[in-house]
Amino acid sequence: MDAHRSNKEKAEALQEDLECMRKENESLRFMLEVMTRKCNIIESHLRQRNLEYMGIDLNHQFEANKRARTSINEFSLATNKSQTSQFLVRTNSKDSTLVVKDGYQWRKYGQKVTKDNPSPRAYFRCSMAPGCPVKKKVQRSKDDKSVLIATYEGQHNHDSHDSHAHFSPSINTSAKGAEHINFVPAESTPTFTPSPQPITLDLTLSGSNNQENSSGGLDGNSVSDRGFNGKYNKIEDFVASLTKDKNFTVSLAAAVARCVTNQPKP
DNA sequence: CGAGTTTGACCGGCGC
């Protein structure tokens, strides 16, 4: 009797936990997919946007606020030797110095320690197609180990066809039913707009950062917003238009937040 | 067994 009830309650509680975890899992998966697609889209769009932004003052790498922000930051390196785009990605501590799955497949061919940076620099080469001249250098930032600086060089001469589609959105248990990420197929590849200047993209991923930065000391957002609102707004709007369905993003974020709130990490 | 990573050797540019 009582034992029955107790067991039943326990089972229900466990099931609820399981459901919540499933939701969280699904949400994270979707976020990953969205991030990947956004990244790809931003990369291709950035190539042509860069032409418009030519000759813009160089912003220094400021400590962006620790929110979910994507911001762009260009360095004018004045050398137009070849199209090298520099992406400045902030990740968590252990991330993608190992083979980054950013839509392409990279083969590591070297690693060196540089003079004034304790962290080594890794050299990658695109191995998706034979004869693809794209190379990539990845190195952590000096102080902030959570920031990766990836320097892409060259352009892919093949379609970024990822052979293995590892996203199976079949599981659809949560309330939010048909969420389809309609991402505009950024302009077709053949018309590459060669960017004569390096691009620096500062992707400040959201995330429950464990950043040790001066909390409460100085509120960084004011500074950063002031320094860069122009581009930031553009990019924000741009990203929003990319997903084309703001509601989706918002609801997704809300769902994730809810899940996280329900299960606060210790 | 093959594809990819590791890691020390090697090489070319540059400053002295």
Place this chain on the structure above:
DNA sequence: GCGCCGGTCAAACTCG
């Protein structure tokens, strides 16, 4: 010419 330094090669090694 020599040594430093960033970039690449390739043999050994690891992993699935």
